[in-house]
Amino acid sequence: MFEMSVGNVGSVNVITTSNRGLSVEHWADRATSTIISVGDKSHPLISEQAEVFKGQIKEVISFYMKEAINSNKTTMIAELESKGYSEIADIIRSL
Numbered sequence: 001m002f003e004m005s006v007g008n009v010g011s012v013n014v015i016t017t018s019n020r021g022l023s024v025e026h027w028a029d030r031a032t033s034t035i036i037s038v039g040d041k042s043h044p045l046i047s048e049q050a051e052v053f054k055g056q057i058k059e060v061i062s063f064y065m066k067e068a069i070n071s072n073k074t075t076m077i078a079e080l081e082s083k084g085y086s087e088i089a090d091i092i093r094s095l
Helices: 023-037 042-080 084-093
Strands: none
Touching: 023 042, 023 084
C-alpha cells in the first residue's frame, strides 16, 4: 500500500508591502545574512568584530545594488527614448 513520511521543511517568513516593492536595505540585509552568520556561542570579541564586518558588507551590498538599479533605469530610459516613447522615459526618469 502507500507509505507516507513527514519531513521538516523549516520556517517561512512572509513580508508584505503596500504599493511598493521591498527596499534595497531589505535585500541587502537578506544577502548579508545569507553570506555572513555570526554564531551565538562565539567569543564576545569575535562576535563583535563579525557584527561590525557584517554591517560593513551590508553597506557595500546596498551601495552596489543601488548602482545596479540606477544603471538599469538608465538603460530603460534610453531604450524607451530610442523607440520614441520619450513621455514614458520622462516618467521613469522622475521616479
